[in-house]
Amino acid sequence: MTARKSWRRVDGVLLLDKPTGMTSNAALQAARRLYSAAKAGHTGTLDPLASGLLPLCFGEATKFSTDLLAADKSYECEIVFGISTDTGDADGRILTRSPVGFSAADLELALEGFRGPIRQVPPMYSALKRAGRPLHELARQGIEVERAPREVCIHELRLDDFSPGRCSLLVRCSKGTYVRSLAMDLGVALGCGAHLGALRRVAVGSLQIDDAVSLDVLATLAEERRQGCLLPADALLQSLPRVLLDEAGGERFLHGNRVAVGATAGRCRVYSGSRLLGLGEVDADGSLQPRRVLGGLDK
Incomplete structure (x- = not known):
């Protein structure tokens, strides 16, 4: 018979480097078990497709978990051109294939149209709800509903690498921005279709991925060193x-x-x-x- 887990009070903020393929809640629960934390929460979900910075809150810090929802986010992403998918990312079903014939200069010109305030239609494969149901549940049933465009702001959109068929971008954006929608819209602007090949979140507000720790590393640490990975609750309030x-x-x-x-x-x-x-x-x-x-x- 397995011994019952003994939960205890833990207060603080953990900057977790979430792996690709894991939901935010699964990452939260894994970290919570490592700390035996009685109370835990995250500061907004990160797609299973994405890796990177996921701030987690324990104990009294959970009172501030919603305060990062409005913070700007920064991402490193790879966009694949010439292939559009139903989900807008690499996990989706391929809808179209088109030749890719634009140059880096053409791409830079297209990117200019996405800097600053833009209007963006949220993707069907998202956690937004309609009549209490997440849109991604409807999308998996083949149901598409109308989504009103929302104004977001792309503060920085930097081309880091370009090769035929794909590019790497740094995106610093306001809350509510969907990078997969950005990828799809960029593909439309270039006339070839596109999808999000990879996504990594590198900053949330003033919090940086360089200060984050992975679940694998946490699992190897002695309890004292693991406790040392926690930031004080006001780490979420530095702005x-x-x-x-x-x-x-x-x-x-x-x-x-x-x-x-x-x-x-x-x-x-x-x-x-x-x-x-x-x-x-x-x-x-x-x-x-x-x-x-x-x-x-x-x-």
Whole structure:
């Protein structure tokens, strides 16, 4: 008979380098078991096709897991030209094959049309829902529904490599951007069709893939070194300004009360000494309102 898993409180953020072929939830659960963490969550899914940066939250850090959803993301991707698929990626069924005859200069010219604010139709093979059902479930049943185009922003679109039939790009984009849609639309613009051959996420906000660790490496570490891979909960909040309260102000904040701070209006991370108290928002009159409050967590 297998012994029951003993879960414990673990607080912090793990920057995981997710492997290709694994769902974000499967990666989360694997990491959770390695830490025996009682509470865990991720900061937004990364497609099974994709590898790369998947920030995971444990314990009190899960209160901030949604704060990275609005962050810009950066990807390295390979686009294959001349072949379109029903999923827009390499796992899909081939729909068309077309000759490829454009140059690197033609590609650079086409890329210019995708930089900055653009309107993008979400792919059917996505986690977006219609009447409570994910679009990818409908797509697998051969059902296609109309999707309204959405405005996204491609902050950076850099051509890193080009060879006949394929290219490598660095894409830095706003939330809600689908790189597979970018690949398909680029294929249409070049008149040959295209699909996403490979995708790797290399940054989420200020968090970088160079600081991430793989599940395989985590599994080999002793417990102390594994704990050392965790970042503090405020690693997810570094883009927000820091507001420091005295002891009395900190107590008021922790009990859900407003505190006069005179800081610039907007969302902020709140501390008393070195202790992270939570997430707040400063009103136009300089009054700090608690939004998410932590308990018993030191920075």
